[in-house]
Amino acid sequence: xxxxxxxxxxxxxxxxxxxxxxxxxxxxxxxxxxxxxxxxxxxxxxxxxxxxxxxxxxxxxxxxxxxxxxxxxxxxxxxxxxxxxxxxxxxxxxxxxxxxxxxxxxxxxxxxxxxxxxxxxxxxxxxxxxxxxxxxxxxxxxxxxxxxxxxxxxxxxxxxxxxxxxxxxxxxxxxxxxxxxxxxxxxxxxxxxxxxxxxxxxxxxxxxxxxxxxxxxxxxxxxxxxxxxxxxxxxxxxxxxxxxxxxxxxxxxxxxxxxxxxxxxxxxxxxxxxxxxxxxxxxxxxxxxxxxxxxxxxxxxxxxxxxxxxxxxxxxxxxxxxxxxxxxxxxxxxxxxxxxxxxxxxxxxxxxxxxxxxxxxxxxx
Numbered sequence: 297x298x299x300x301x302x303x304x305x306x307x308x309x310x311x312x313x314x315x316x317x318x319x320x321x322x323x324x325x326x327x328x329x330x331x332x333x334x335x336x337x338x339x340x341x342x343x344x345x346x347x348x349x350x351x352x353x354x355x356x357x358x359x360x361x362x363x364x365x366x367x368x369x370x371x372x373x374x375x376x377x378x379x380x381x382x383x384x385x386x387x388x389x390x391x392x393x394x395x396x397x398x399x400x401x402x403x404x405x406x407x408x409x410x411x412x413x414x415x416x417x418x419x420x421x422x423x424x425x426x427x428x429x430x431x432x433x434x435x436x437x438x439x440x441x442x443x444x445x446x447x448x449x450x451x452x453x454x455x456x457x458x459x460x461x462x463x464x465x466x467x468x469x470x471x472x473x474x475x476x477x478x479x480x481x482x483x484x485x486x487x488x489x490x491x492x493x494x495x496x497x498x499x500x501x502x503x504x505x506x507x508x509x510x511x512x513x514x515x516x517x518x519x520x521x522x523x524x525x526x527x528x529x530x531x532x533x534x535x536x537x538x539x540x541x542x543x544x545x546x547x548x549x550x551x552x553x554x555x556x557x558x559x560x561x562x563x564x565x566x567x568x569x570x571x572x573x574x575x576x577x578x579x580x581x582x583x584x585x586x587x588x589x590x591x592x593x594x595x596x597x598x599x600x601x602x603x604x605x606x607x608x609x610x611x612x613x614x615x616x617x618x619x620x621x622x623x624x625x626x627x628x629x630x631x632x633x634x635x636x637x638x639x640x641x642x643x644x645x646x647x648x649x650x651x652x653x654x655x656x657x658x659x660x661x
Contacts, residue, residue, distance in 0.1 A: 301475070324420065325419055325512050326420075327419070329358045329402075330400040330401070331398070331400070332351035332355060332400075333397050333398075335395055336394050343396075344396060345378070345379060347398070348378035349375045351396075352400060355405060355456065356405070358417075358458070358460035359406075359416060360415050360556065361417040361459075361548065363459070364465040365414070368414075375410075380404070381400045381404050382398060383399045385398045416556060416557055418593035421460065422462075422627055423554065424462070424500055424520075425466065425498035427466060427489065427492075427501070429440075429478060430507075430508070430536060431505070432508045433510075434506050441468040451537050452544055455541050455544045458629045459545065464498060466496065471495070472492055476488050476492035481503060481505070482505050484519040486526065489501045489521060490521075492649065497524065497629075499627060501521045502519070502520050502521075502543070503521075503568040504516050504517070504540065513532070514535060514563040515531070515533075516530060516531045518546070520550060522554075523554075523626055529550075554623050554661060555624065558616075569611070569612045569613075569618065570609060570610070570652050571610075571612060571657070571658060572655040572656070572658070574607045574634070574659075574660070575660040576607065582608065588628065589610060592624060594614050594621060595621075597613045598613075601652075625658065631660060632661055633658055634657035
């Protein structure tokens with residue numbers, strides 16, 4: 297194998313593999329972005345068309361990551377002609393309520409998103425572990441779990457489906473309570489969250505502390521920890537459920553801003569970013585790495601530069617900035633980021649990160 301690598305013959309083979317093989321290794325793939333369920337009064341054509349318009353708007357929110365996309369003027373004619381995007385539908389009835397299940401065509405919607413110049417949020421999305429604590433006027437402070445607050449967490453799950461974000465919740469057993477005691481959760485202790493999250497391996501962690509200020513006034517402070525960065529925000533509302541829903545909604549907005557991709561030709565272009573991957577010591581590894589990089593929505597092209605031993609270098613051309621590109625790569629748990637090099641020459645010039653002299657370094661595990 298190493299002889300082939302030294303001779304460079306494998307470069308030609310890998311180029312062929314890249315062009316025909318896409319084997320993405322993704323964090324959490326959302327498979328039902330294009331499926332909705334709408335309550336309808338009848339099976340009539342008019343009611344079905346109205347439900348289709350409402351459902352298509354929900355799909356555009358999920359796909360673009362923009363909760364307000366339905367108010368965009370250029371989308372209104374599209375929503376009125378939702379039937380052209382329908383792939384299939386069926387009816388069900390539950391508790392005397394009729395429901396219309398609609399499946400929309402992913403390819404047709406993607407083409408429309410691109411034509412309108414809207415961002416598109418790929419369906420591999422970070423999974424978020426949500427820790428919640430509440431302080432009520434009658435009962436004081438407590439941690440919340442699916443077992444103790446099933447209705448609240450069912451509402452949060454429904455919002456997660458609406459926005460297309462995967463959520464996980466801790467079981468809050470003795471192990472969780474030891475690693476994330478109520479005091480640490482209320483203080484939004486990042487070290488405690490990291491320790492408590494080891495058993496869940498989340499891509500992101502959201503900690504929320506909800507305070508009942510009065511009978512009809514609730515407020516919450518949130519801390520999202522993801523990709524080496526922390527985001528603090530707050531929400532208010534008239535109930536615990538409303539405040540929590542707004543927290544998940546804002547979480548979705550933050551993640552969409554980091555991962556949504558503008559169509560080619562819009563936004564800032566990085567040019568070529570060079571990454572170096574070690575631990576790629578078999579042809580199967582080379583094929584899988586190359587297919588994964590080529591299949592990323594954030595990457596316009598992935599060109600193999602060199603192979604030496606168990607290391608390969610690839611030039612990525614992307615329309616997202618360097619920080620967002622690194623966030624995307626971090627979603628693949630087989631890619632372990634390595635320390636950045638200190639590429640300083642004798643004159644004191646530091647080579648830019650992502651250049652051939654100072655590539656992004658990862659290990660493939």
